[in-house]
Amino acid sequence: MKEKDFRDNETLDLFKRTGGNFLMTSIDAVIDWGRSNSVWPLTFATSCCGIEMMATGASRHDFARFGIEVYRASPRQADVIVVAGTIVNKMAPVLKRLYDQMSEPRYVIAMGACAVSGGPFYYNSYHVVRGVDHVIPVDVYIPGCPPRPEALLYGIMQLQRKIKLESITRPEQTMILGKQ
């Protein structure tokens, strides 16, 4: 992908900050830079997409390059939950609880068609939640069944850009960004 195309993201443009105090914006920049480069994911994989997530974390694709380094098994230590795989009705409350246990600021990546919309199980399945955004707010959607590791990396980069727009002085804007 060309740098120009990568930069071109209308949704993020909406949230671009203008103005602000010189000191505070500098502090923001530093904090956001730090935050965006150490996003720790939760080990959470329900099905097939989880294998691609593992592949992304392993030798060839290695998303440690982006600071998504340490898989955390406990939600209390994680910053981002990558919902990799189908969420069914029985799992939905558990996912909600996991999300609630994470500390702010927290982010959600919906990985794969299932997490985005129900995917292959959209029709005729009596037990699948059609999109994890019915349960928790989602920051980045990554389509694909399963998405390639490159797609996941791209999604993560988008998340990092989103984090970089946050401000500690204007939590209401963070609210828009993080919470929807």
Next chain:
Amino acid sequence: MKEIINLPVSNIEEEEYHINMGPQHPSTHGVLRLLVSLQGEMVRSLKPHCGYIHRGIEKMCEKDTYPQVIHLTDRIDYLSAHINNHAVCLLVEKALEVDVPERVRYIRTIMDELARIQSHQLWWSSFGMDLGGLTCFFYGLRDREMILDIWEETTGSRFLQSYNCPGGVMQDIHPNFQKKVHAFLKTFKKKIKDYDRILSGNVIFENRSQGVGILSKEDAISYGVTGPSGRGSGWSCDVRKTEPYSMYGKVQFNEVLRYECDTYSRYMVRMQEMHESMNIIEQLIDNIPEGEHSAKMKAVIKLPAGEYFQRVESARGELGLFVVSDGNKTPYRMKFRTPSFSNLSVLDHISRGMKIADLVAIGASLDLVIPDIDR
């Protein structure tokens, strides 16, 4: 506090408490939930709670045509996706009495074996990781990428390819296919020695796995524990041998059996199986006959009314496919007898009296894939 101190010692010992492993737990390989009742550190009993990834695939199959069903079988056991596809195709071909070209059989068998190696590599990675060896994770997945590359070139997808279709395969193999498979075999033969050096001979690993989780042959049969886990108990249950399909009747390979019945023997069976799979691929890869990559099939596939059953050996064990057809283009009832479901049922039995840490090793040695349990 005082009351606790004053309790008689025996009473404290009998105290039983429950812990909840999962649904979100790194060593249950997905969203399995185990309710473990413990006495001290010993597992008294355990209750698996499934259904956290129950997607209703069997109901969906009743609404889908047979070629559509194939795409769903990929998602049941994603690590042996090719083999699951193969089962549906074999069943449809058997019911319609279609003779598939020789070339297709070769391709399918090679793909199946690649899937098996790939699945065992991933199992080895996560097994190592569960027991605390993070290196395994990187080694296993590094080598797995080579197989994914081969698949990607031919089928167009890294995994979940839905490459088989009734009557043949979706498209012909890529011209590079044979070359790449040879390259893979050459490298992996060297790399698999590393696997042995890291885990198989490791003292810590041996201590944690030998004598742990004993599953006798009778129990394996009674619980229906098939595949490498069953063969680790000395039960010769390989469908490739007992009921050969595709090319398995014509190639030479050994059914790997071990008789120690513990976690270590289940581990060794899988390690050996990777060698056997490479052996099978080697016999086939150079002699793929020329010809069509698919037999002529009708545009709409309708099975004659009746009941059909097809067994194949997936990477985890025996996959059975039971179809009741009423003559329509969709199955009337489709049942998947998935290997992991039966393998899970034995977990309670073999982990009783073990330490809680051993439970992780035992669970990993059964190689459970959770969507394969829940469907």
Next chain:
Amino acid sequence: MDNETLKARILEIVPEAQQEENKQFLTLLLPAAKLHDLALKLKNSPELAFDFLFCLSGVDYIKQLAVVYHLRSTQHKHALVIKVKTDDRVNPNFDTVCDIWRTAEFHEREIYDMFGIRFNNHPDMRRIFLEEDWKGYPLRKDYIDEVNIVEF
């Protein structure tokens, strides 16, 4: 043992058994009351020795509910399918075989979950996949789910 002798042998034990048409396996339809008895004999008599229950499925034939047992002998390599049916859709039940083949325990729970068929004497008759308060039995043909399942 080939299918003919097998059939004769089983008819000796259960004279009411009827053969059903099937190209692959010998399929016998049994009266539900004889199921547990026969199962026990199938497992324990040395010349039958059906020790491996390799598939256990429920089927909804609209008029009837059925349970299908696929059996195999690991020693003699012969296979057999037995079927039991019931007309009762409200409260169907059969005897459990999980004391004979342990793998049946989970499979029977699954059938209960999906078809609502109860198994008498089963140690733990609960739903296995769905929540306890789930309404209806999804794999029955008359299961209605207006929200999720589209009828074309």
